Structure formats: structure tokens, C-alpha cells
Amino acid sequence: MSDTLSAPAGATRTGAAAPARAARSPMRFLKPLLLLALLALLLVLPLYVEEFWLRTGFAVAGAIVGAIGLNLLVGTTGQLSLAHAFFLAVGAVSYTFISGESGGLGTRAVLRGLGLPPIVGMVVGVLLAGLAGLLFSPIAARLRGIYLGVASLGLVFIGVHVLNTWTPVTGGFNGRSVPEFSLFGFSFGNDDPQLFVLGVPFREAERLWYLGLVLALAAYVFARNLLRSRPGRALQTLRDSEVAASVMGVNVQAYKARVFLVSSMYAGLSGVMYALSIGSIAPESFGLTVSILYLAMIVLGGLGSVAGAALGAAFVTALPLVFQQFADVLPLVSSPGEGGIAAGIAARYLFGAAVILVVLFEPGGLAGFANRFRRRGRAPGRGSPSASPASAADRPTDTDPSDPPAQGSSTR
């Protein structure tokens, strides 16, 4: 028996220590296999697909990192933040300034840069975004839900103003170009060194694809681990009831501050990746619309679900790009300046409709939708094969938690 403290009586009372997970065993083998197959597919993709899809993939990877970070804050903890664009900007500008070279910009202003290795720029960009989050976290820790949303709104406007006016660092309203990424002398540009894999030239798009894959995967795994452990449980309880969380020993203010810090660091990394993906930064890339788009990602994907955030990010980021690419094939969608609906606008109509549909029919988002299918494929008595038929009948058909009070008696 336990050595932590005196054991409660009757710890051995119930003989039925149910082998609760047995029913999931076929799924257990299948899932890692599917994931491995998906990973292998993503790894060999640059050998087969065009540059457009790889560039889209990197943009999606960057958005996935940002959306996972925002979902930790909004979906898991229930803290609304509209400042995500601001933290993206901190990451992007820091990277550009730290790793960029000083140089001319027209005749009047001169850009400055530190010219440090890009990996330093990336790490410091993440740290500075974290620092910005830390500075704001005393406010974040004391506010809740929509109030934090309104308070964080101010940061976006400050960010855009600074981007427009601090020309030596940000390039002003024209923006500035972003230095190529490189790692220990290996450039993620088009050549230097020239690279061929199985006869396929590996240029910037191919190289960035792998960078995005690694970073998005790391962000995903970290968040997954976090949610399944002690801090994750504390954050989820905090969302459901702050009073309950604090009475159970969770320092609510400290946890709100910490999750805000983590979220802003995710945003910082996402900002660096965004800058690399576009190749330049400009004030309009970090406006309120971006914050809203990130909220759309996590609502579409499923609040509180890491996989959902990734799905939502992929959908919201890739759709306008795909529309643009195939404007001549798609009905109603046109290339810029041709009349009809521009690709970006068409994509936004679709997000709008999708968000409304999700909120109405599947509040769990894309992740909830996927879960629904997975549950259908499984035996109904998930997780309790040894439970009595009565307890199986107790279980409602959907996930609605409301249950008439008198049913508990039938479980034994």
C-alpha cells in the first residue's frame, strides 16, 4: 500500500480493479501506426509536390505554432486574448532586427540590424515575446475572460503604432525584408550549398518545409504533454471554476500569469516563422485582423484541443492561399483586379460560414467532429468493459453532462 501517508480504510474493499483500458487495445496499435504513416508522408512530400504547396505548408506550420499557443490560453484556461498579433510582431521584428544587416532604406532613413546568426535571432525573438508577455502578465493574472480580451486589445494598437514609427528597427510603414534562416552555416535559402535529394533540387521551399515540420511538431508535443500533466489539469480546472481550482491548491494568479507567458512565447516563435514565410514584415501583417483570424482558427479547430488548433490553423491559413492559386479554376473566385470575388475575400466568407456552423452544430470544432467519428467506430462501453449493464445504460448517448440525480443508485 502507499507509503505517502496513512492509507484510508477499505482501500482493498473493492475487488474489481477493472482493467479499464482493455477495450481500446485495437485502437492503441492502430493510432501510432497511422501517425507514423502520416509523418513519413510529410517527410517525403518535398520530393513530389510543387513549391507552392511547400510554401503553404511552412506558412501553415507557423500558424499551427501560434494557434496552439493561443489555444492554451483561450481554450484550455478560458482567458480571452486579442493581443496575439502583438506577440507575433514582437517575435518577427526581434528576429529581423537581431539577424538583419544594417543598411540603407531609400535616402532618408537607415535600417539597423545586429547581424547575429539567425538561430540567435529566433531564440531571442521567442524570449522577447515571452518577456513582453511577462510584463503584461500581472494584468493578465488579475483579469478573466472578456475583460482580459478588452485589456489585451490595447497591445495590438500599440504594436501597430510602433511598427509604423520605429523605422530604424521595423522599417516603418513600408516594412523591411527578413534575413534568410540558417543553422550552423547551413542556409535555408535557395543555394549555398546547392542540394539535390534523389535528383530533386532542395531549395528554400523544401528546406523551410522541414524546419516548419520540426518546429510545429515540437510545439505540438510540448503542448500535448503539458495538458496531460499537472499544470494542464490545473489550467483546465481554473477554466471551469476558479474557486474550485484555488481551494484545491492551485495558485490561480500565478498560473494565469504563467500560461500567458507560455502563450506569448508560442506567438513569438510563430511570428518568426511568419516573417520567414513571407520574407518581409510590415505593420498591416500584425493588426487586429490577425488576432481575430487566430481566434477563428482555435474556434474552428476546437477550443482546448491541441490537434484541433493545428487543424484550424491549417484550414484558415491554407484556404486563402489555395483559393488564390486556383482562382482561374474555381467558380466565383477571381485573381486580383479581375472583378468577381477576390481569393482572400472568398476565403473569409467561408471562415465566417464555417465559424457559425461550428458554433451551432459542433462546439467541439473539427477536433470534436473527429472524436465523434472515432467514438462511433468503437465499442459503446468504452473504458469499462467490466461495468455492469446498468452503468452502461446510465451513460447518455451524447456528451451532455446533465444527468438526472436519482440514477446513481443503479451503479452498484
Add this chain to the structure above:
Amino acid sequence: MSAAAPGSTRDTTRDDVPPVEVDGVSVAFGAIKALNDVSFTVAPGSIHAVIGPNGAGKSTLFNVLSGVYRATSGEVRFGDAVLSSMRPFQIAGVGVARAFQNIALSGAQTVAENLMLGRHHLTKAGFLSSGLRLPRATREGRVHGERIREIAEFLDLGDKLHTPVGVLSYGDQKRVEVARALCIEPRLLLLDEPVAGMNAQETERMAGAIREIRAALGISVILVEHDMGMVMSLADRVTVLDFGRRIADGTPAQVQSDPEVIRAYLGSGTETDPAEAAAAHTTDATGSPA
């Protein structure tokens, strides 16, 4: 259900359980006094019931004990710890656990995850070590997972550990609420109406569980309850509140025959102005938190 469980031989109080001293506690919300100079002492290892009509201030008292409300004046001591000047998470840290009246569990999480939250102050894994799955974080989770299982089985929840709380029946959820409080490894357990809404059979089962908890762990239990039969059979001592004031304090037998108590519960017929009493009743209904 056999009451005599193996291991329930420990009928003595743990020696690290101090008395709870509630000393002249008042809580005011604006002009309304939800608690007015309430004092009583909970002997170590006893089951102490707090009863009273609706709006008597029972839940307010619990909120003061667990740090959710600040006392306007007075003090609550638990050994060396002055609970009335601590924040809720610090109170959990000295071994005071509370089970909520209106279930405050996370419905989407499984029973095991909800119980693990009770181990929060006993574990250390932070954001970084959890996110990176450092060995110490996983080891910690495993060790405490075993204890969780014991506590769940003790409350007949062993086969529901991996079920989301939201789909459990009401009675089961109430027991998860108590189990989660036990997972704190408390020295003082606060139970806020643990059998509210339960049928007779479930009530009997919960009463048995509370007796066993006290017997096996030797901890103090403070109980707010409306079910008089349960209170009288379970409690060692009873404190009666009415309109925020303590009107009686004693053994169940003493309290039952106390004329003040009978008047509070049944009315005395000498009440001259019923309208005034009704008004006082409605303004005093501050005792229920979210």
C-alpha cells in the same frame, strides 16, 4: 456493504491534527451581516456538524474556512496556521480540503484527472518539466496515480477512473467530489452538503464512507448538512447557526432539545412581526457561492 473494512482498525486521532478554532468571526457584505461573531471549536479527529435554516450563513462560514471569503473581523486558527489570513491555495497546502456542495468538477476530464488535481500541492512538476516530459515529472505522476486509485476504490469509483466526470450519475459525481478532497491528504475535511439530492440508499452509503474516513485517517471533519437524521447519527458535536449568529453548540442530543434551535427550525408562534422576519430572511441569503 460491510462497514468493518480491513485496515479500519485505526480509531485514534492522528497526532498532527490540531483543533480548529473559529474565534469571533464576522462577515459583512455591505450592510448585511452574513456571519455575526461566530465562535466554536472543532476537537481534533471529531465530526463536527454545522446546521441551520437556509441563509443561516453555513456556506459563508465554509467560504471563510477555505479562504474564498475574507472575515471582516475575527480569526480562524488551525494549529499554527491562521486560516483567515491565508489565500485558498495556501490553505490547501496546510491540509484543509473542501468538497463543494454544487459539484465543482471539470466535466470534460476523467475521474482520475480530477482526482490528480487534489495532488496538486503534493506534486511539483512545472510547465517546463511537464512539457518536456522530464523523468521526474512522469515518475511523480505514476507514484501519485497509485494513491489516486486507492482513494477512488475506497469510494467505489475504482472502475470509473477513466470515465469523463460529465457522464457520471449525480451520486457518483458527489463521491468524486469527496474523493478529490481526500486526494489532498487532508488533516481537516470540509464537506458541504455531501448528501444533498441523494436518495436514502446513497445517503447511507455516504454516511458510512464519512465514518470510515474519520476512523481510518483520524482527521477532523466539518460537515454542513440539511439531512437531520444523518447529522444526528454522525456528528460528535453540532453548531447551529441562524441569521448568521450561533444559537447553539453541543452534542446532538443537547442541540435537539434546545428551545432556540426548535424555534429556529419550526418557528415559535411568538414571532410578532412575520414580515420583518421574512425580510431578514431574504436579505441574508448570501451564503451560496458560485
